[in-house]
Amino acid sequence: MKLYGVPGWGSAIVEAMLAMVGEPYDYIDVDGFDRPGAAQDRLAAINPLQQVPTLVLDDGEVLTETAAIALWLADRHAGLAPASGTAGHRHFLRLLIWIVANVYPTFTYGDYPARWAPSAADELVAATNAYRERLYRWLEAQVVGPYLLGEQPSALDCYAAVMIDWRPRRAWFAENTPRLFAAARLMRRDSRLATVMARNGLAID
């Protein structure tokens, strides 16, 4: 399969999942796709939303959305989610959808404020930043430790491992959501993810 991505962006979340389960893939760097140009044209041809990650399966089918990719991979491989039918699995589903339905949109709108509120861009950034912090404080209360769901890492930890470098950034996570931050750093240290962490510039410390 082919993964369209940008180092350090949401594609890194899917790269971490793929590395956890050992699925091989070709990586296509579309850095700069959020501006008009060749990279944008390339991505727009397969994903009308022009977002990464965008995965193209071996038969040409396009699969987008980190949560859809996580669930598809979890169906194919053990180790990305608790066993289906358990309370742990329901909690996993809740948090997975919660992240993409609540946290991710704060970036969709806050990263491109002029697109959505050209005359109130600063207000939109401030509001989405504040809301995101509120969301992360709630997520902190859900962390079991050492990983998000407990003793075993899951796809949720792949989100955390990448997202601690995004706003509100590492120092904020360290101070305000220490359990989430610790889980993310633990995931980064997973030897299966070493290549992905290096390629995406995600520090292991």
Ligand SMILES: N[C@@H](CCC(=O)N[C@@H](CS)C(=O)NCC(=O)O)C(=O)O
């Ligand atoms: N709901 C999507 C969100 C993907 C997303 O927003 N990706 C960001 C990069 S981290 C992006 O491509 N942003 C560009 C844009 O929204 O124009 C998912 O979970 O995969």
